[in-house]
Amino acid sequence: MPTLDADARRLVDLGRQAGKPPFEVLTPVQAREAYAASWDLLQPPAEPVASVRDIDIDGPGGVLRLRVYRGTGTAAGQCIPCLVFLHGGGWVIGGLESHDRLCRNLANAAGICVVAVDYRLAPEFPYPAGLDDCEAAWRWVHQHTAELSIEPERIAIGGDSAGGHHAAVLALMGRDGTVPAACHQTLLYPVTDIAAESDSYRSVADVPLTAATMRWFIDLYAPDPAARAHWKLSPLRAASFAGLPPALLLTVGHDPLRDEGRAYGERLHEAGVQMLSLHAGDQMHGVLLQGRMVRAANVLAEMLGTALRAALRPVAN
Template sequence: MPALHPDAQALLRAMREAGRPPFEALLPAEAREAYGASRAALQPPLDAVALARDLAAPGPGGPVRLRLYRGLGTGPEPLPGLLYLHGGGWMLGDLASHDWVCRRLATVARACVVAVDYRLAPEHPFPAALEDAAAALAFVAAEAGALGIDPSRLAVGGDSAGGNLAAVLALMGRDGHLPATAFQALLYPAVDLGMTGESYARVTRDVPITAATMRYFIDHYAPDPGMRSDWRASPARAPSLAGLPPALVLTCGHDPLCDEGRAYAARLEREGVPVTALHLGDQIHGMLTMGRAIGAAAPTLAFVGQALREAWRTASGAPVSVDSPTPLPEDQGQTTNSRQ
């Protein structure tokens, strides 16, 4: 493997000095507490946005909490929409854990981002998270006009476990089980719960997410091994990927999910799907939510945002235009919140 980026090296050294235990050494409640406690140290101050408000979609297990963001500088016109599914091994994370990521994406993509607070394992194993994600997508598509979203420019995306859910939603949309989407942003996604990628054998120590950590997450999310071959749990096992919307697939070299993500991108391309594959060989899993410690997080999110804008421009048939990336607010510590 290539050497770790100096930012990642410094972060991992600080974690070792702090004596932080691996997630797999903790009970689920303890792992959630540790994940939440790390946020202040790892994430920058929240960006201002034009609007942030909480919503709920009807779901099979009760209301699914959502948070809608409109990017800074956007107006009242219908915006392209991104349904965002947070990472955390299907066990960790919530609306707060990815608040910074969603705010940044809303502004750099000049979009409306809707984050989903899906049910978590082990209390709610597979397919509960997927059911909530599907309910959220159906709700956003049905209520697009009221939410200020252009339904013809709707994308799905997510990181890690959220990337897994986003990939499955794209498949379900292709097959007519859900509204079709125009793009999928898969950020170091988990796409094969069989853990067959060679990177599982390479990434076994000295990083926050190792092969053992993924085993811990998968055992809680899909405790019956038979579940893991279902394409709704492992989208890489879908019989066909043809006809899916264009994709961005981000992978990191020091990540047990690296090889399955790269293989998924290659298979998408083989089966005729336009793919942008971005590989950060010197980075670790989870780097997008570590922007205070890892300088590459912000420019990587800017790349994701620009990829979304280009996909939406293409989907709308808009003519080519030269425009500058949206400037981010100078007062990064200030937020504009309107919760209704």
């Protein structure tokens, strides 16, 4: 495994010197507060976009909020591709604000609409509440393409970490016809097997996201261990990957999720799924939200946006 990037190492050292506790020793509420306190420290200022607005829709648990971004250079009524983006945070922390800047970056770099989903969090709402919200949002977007000025045939699903987990599940459900099919899936260091037994769970240490932290998240989201082998909790265990939409996959080296993410890519490849795979061996989990401190984060975000543009807008316009 390559040495951790120098910027990332400095970030880890600063956190240690500040005595920042790991999430697993906090309550979920305290973890959310600690996470929120890091956003301005770690992330660069928000990029302007052509437009951004919040929309409330009816969700399975009540009002479900979506945030709709249109990338700079897109006209108000122009019909453009869309990425429905599901935020990370271990199903326990995070929301629209934590990933606002990343969604803006992707919308601008790809020249698309991005719809972010503020799904319910564990432990107050364990599995399947968050997934149910994501499914409801996914259906709503497909039903309101005219209102959103998006292309019905070019709606992609994506997310990072736990959001990448939800995205992978929805892509499988779309393949099976139980929800509208995605034209593309963007999986950014995704959770794909919550058994948490891969080698990277044992070998990766000395970074903020450790095996202990991930297992804390998993226990809060899916408290019944007997259910964890189901593909809706561990999409790596789906019987077949045949017929899945093209994928953009990002994995990083210093991450307990590294091996399951790369194994997911291998299964996509073996199933003949068109895929662009990017592995940043010297980066750690969450790098895309570290751009103020880790210069490579901004390069990766731009690369991902460019790849999304090529996937969703294949003909120059």
